[in-house]
Amino acid sequence: MLLIAFAVANILTILFLLKKGYKLKNLLIMMIDGVIECKSIFYIILLMGATISIWLSSGIVPTIIYYGFDYLKDVNLLLAAFLGTAIISFVMGTACGTLSTIGIALLGMGAGLKIPAHILLGAIVSGSFIADKIAPISSLTNLTIQITGTKFWYYLKASLFTLIPTIMVSSFVYAFIGAKYSTSVDVEIIAKYRESISQGFVITPYFLLFPLLVIILAFIGLNIVYNMSAGVVIASFITIIIQKNGFVQVIKTILWGYNAQTGLDSLDALISGGGAMPLLEVVFIVMGSVTLSSLLEGAHLLKSLTETIY
Template sequence: MGEQKVSIVDTIILAIVSFTLITISIILNISLVFAFIGAVIFTSIILLRKGYGIGTLINIMFEGIKGCRSVFIIIILMGATISTWLSSGVVPSIIYYGFNYVKGYNFVVVAFIFTLMMSYVMGTAVGTISTVGIAMLAIGKGLMIPTPVLLGAVISGAFIADKIAPISSLNNLTLEITGTDYIDYVKSASKTLIPTIALSAIIYYIFGNVYKGGGDMGKVYEYQKLINSSMVVSPYLLLFPLLVIVLAFLGIKASYNMTIGVICTSVVTVLVQKVNILTLVKSILWGYKSGTGMVELDSLVSGGGIVQMLEVVLIIMGSVALSSLFENGNLLKPLIDGLFKEKDSRFSLIAKTSLLSCLLTAATCDQTVGIIIPVKVALEKFEKRNIDKSILARTVADTGTIVAPLMPWNVNAVIIYSIIGVSAIQYAPFAVLCFLNPIVMLTGEFISFSRLKTTSESVA
């Protein structure tokens, strides 16, 4: 039996079932692994009934998962990186010295801007959150700033990487598939990004003023004393984050950069912190356990571990398998065919491309699909209307790419939860830049469209 056409009804049913399973998992606090397994099985059944062979479907999922193997390696390395940055004293040193310099400052704004700059250089949002972000959150905890508020600021700054960092894999994917030069893209993206950053900074300044000076400095001093007495703290340990930044700036692949970082901080853990190799290996596998003697502080400077990240890898495998079935099974085609019209105006085309990018990022739990498919669908339409390719690149980066961490079921949100222990439901209202960016971009386009329309009517 040949493959039959998938209808819009099939697509809607699959979307409803998938979202229902994911929602139930989140509400009942059940691993998303089971939700994705259920969604993959249900989708496979629909495609089997449409004439797809079981071997074909398995191959589609296998190829999709194989194509993401570098992502899995980075996630595993992330678990090891967090452990060794903690055990070597790198993160505790950042926290220790950070307390000395943030007193009296609006730390919410400081965390946003500092994370933004670091992520632009490092080229990875989750990599920035798992290193610098952890230190920012620990400092904020000492200053009595609610974790969801500060995490929202950190995420806003960190996801600049996926949108515009020169060595970001997602940014380079966007440039490659749209055929856009980086400099041209930066010029175009700056028109929406700079106002978004400015508005976000103002909002974080307001948030930060609420908590400025509200910290218990006695607790801060106690934190510093316990950190200093439990391990070696030195400004020289701050050279390791600098090393990571330099390597990223030189264009070293994230996986190689993280491996070098793990090796170097492991050596420091053994030679400087006097931790035996067996204990080091255990912390890399199962996570670092701090022993300052203060439960609250130990919870801040403990974590990581490869084993903890294995569930994240399984969740991502499930989301990749599901998105591969959706894409290669033509399950998205009915939605796409019904969305775009020949008479779409410039604003309508950009708005619909934005909507499609967001929907695909939401449906497949992955930013990659939210970039590739909208560009493939809209590129020819943009060219027919003489709309520059850099605007298409900006459109998907301002929407599907940047909104990803706001969705609790998204791969990025799952990784953040596994690292920080705070869900997207808690931090999303404070991840201001991530939801402001699409609004700023579409508002700007609407204003331009309205002015052009008014001018045309006046001439007529």
């Protein structure tokens, strides 16, 4: 629906500007220039889908989950859910991807501990979206950097002034609320997940260095498209060489997403997803917003609107 809305808005804007005397050729040039200027955002969105799927199939995300579960014993699950989803979201660069992976597992654990779903979901959503705003491979972060023309490091420093107090206050609140519930997670559920992951993937703590490397490269200023592309290529080699997946299967995974087959349905739902093709609609939606903005800016309609307001 959002894609249709932007398409209709673009068409109506073009018709309005044609009536005002603008030439169709000039309007098309405005739209194309806008798309070219923001082309890196489109690459990032597609690479984000590819990154999620190939990090799943290579065992990188399963490794994070495998060792992450080990630290959920005898902890405040509500606080752990908030901080854990924040870390995963920061690494993966997507709040929605975090919610659909580790978020599902945490909700299942919360049900076993009799933690109200709406409270636990609040912690999961909060952690996912707080970290998504500063993740180095997040499309939102890179769109902001692209528009403002700033470096990631400066953007991060500016964002932390508000994010650090938010994270501290949220952590205190979730720690306080979580203390009311059981402090030990269902060890049997964790054991099943860990066993299935270890049987389905080659798990090694060295895989934990891979997302750390991506973050470090983003901090030192490497172009995010090159950073993510390198991540996809290296993870593809890991999938082929270490996880023993075929080349054709890796290409399908990158394009259409990863479908886990561990034999445990709840775990399969946890470590499946991603893919570049499912995000094409998102690319077209962003492209529609960019072309509409380019038309409004090129025709000085936004300027006249702001002058009227102020």
